[in-house]
Amino acid sequence: MAIESTSSSSLVNRMIRAAKLEVPLYEEVEADITATSQALLVVVVVSVASGIGQAGSGRNLIAQLLFGLLTALIGWGVWSYVMYFVGTRFMGGTATYGELLRTLGFAESPGVLFILGIIPGLGGIIRALAGIWVLITSFIAIRQALDIDNGKTVITIVLGVVALIVVYAILGVLFAIVFGVGALVGSGL
Numbered sequence: 440m441a442i443e444s445t446s447s448s449s450l451v452n453r454m455i456r457a458a459k460l461e462v463p464l465y466e467e468v469e470a471d472i473t474a475t476s477q478a479l480l481v482v483v484v485v486s487v488a489s490g491i492g493q494a495g496s497g498r499n500l501i502a503q504l505l506f507g508l509l510t511a512l513i514g515w516g517v518w519s520y521v522m523y524f525v526g527t528r529f530m531g532g533t534a535t536y537g538e539l540l541r542t543l544g545f546a547e548s549p550g551v552l553f554i555l556g557i558i559p560g561l562g563g564i565i566r567a568l569a570g571i572w573v574l575i576t577s578f579i580a581i582r583q584a585l586d587i588d589n590g591k592t593v594i595t596i597v598l599g600v601v602a603l604i605v606v607y608a609i610l611g612v613l614f615a616i617v618f619g620v621g622a623l624v625g626s627g628l
Contacts, residue, residue, distance in 0.1 A: 450477050454548040457481075457576055465583040468545050469538045478544025479512075485550035486511035492556030492566065502618070510610050517606050519543050521599040522581050530595055532585025542580035549573050 448471070456464035468474040489511075490504040519539040526532035526539070549572035556562035582592040 448474075450480060453477060453545060454481060454551070457545040457548040457580075458572070460576060460579055462579060462583060464545065465542050465580050468541045469534070469584050471541070472537060474541050475537060475544075478541045481544050481547050482511055482515045483508065485547045485553065488551045488554035489556070492553040492562065494557055506610075506614055510607060513606060513610065514603055515540070515544060515547070518599055518603055521602040522585070522595055525598045526581065526585040526587060526591070526595045530585065530587050530591040532587045532591070532595075534584045534586070538584045539581070542584040543577060546576040546580035547573060549576060 448467075453464060453468065453474070457468075468478065486508045487504060490500070490507040493503060493507075494500055520536060522543065523534060523536045523539045527534060549569050552569035552572075553566055555569075556566040558565065578592055578596065581587075581595055582589065585592070585595070587595070
């Protein structure tokens with residue numbers, strides 16, 4: 440995966456601009472089909488940061504990182520598709536699935552702060568603030584990619600959140616079954 444070396448399109452520069460809520464950044468990555476690999480990398484980096492930020496939760500760190508990465512990637516794909524589908528079919532938006540995938544990948548940028556969740560006492564507050572920040576960047580990403588107004592963007596997001604909750608619940612149950620059965624087999628039962 441080659442990352443452009445020009446200052447305006449470098450991964451770190453784009454992540455900073457996305458986090459700073461720069462509307463032109465979202466227009467830029469929407470139009471740049473080569474930015475899909477960068478958007479994927481943002482999602483992976485944020486997922487790892489989140490897993491490390493939860494390291495003190497007493498769970499198996501490797502399993503937590505793998506589960507977090509899997510759910511982040513699936514969630515990103517589902518979230519982007521639902522935004523694309525609802526936005527174009529019901530809200531009159533004009534975009535491709537790839538445009539939503541890229542803009543929403545970069546909207547995850549403030550999530551790198553999830554790594555600070557490891558700080559006792561402050562971690563939870565930092566994670567909550569970063570989560571709100573990601574919601575705001577996601578709003579801008581969706582609005583810009585679909586070229587719709589604020590009201591239609593809110594409706595699109597609400598429907599997308601419902602879809603993500605369903606996907607995460609299903610994944611949680613599947614992982615509980617897989618790891619539960621593995622634990623039972625490992626214990627000789």
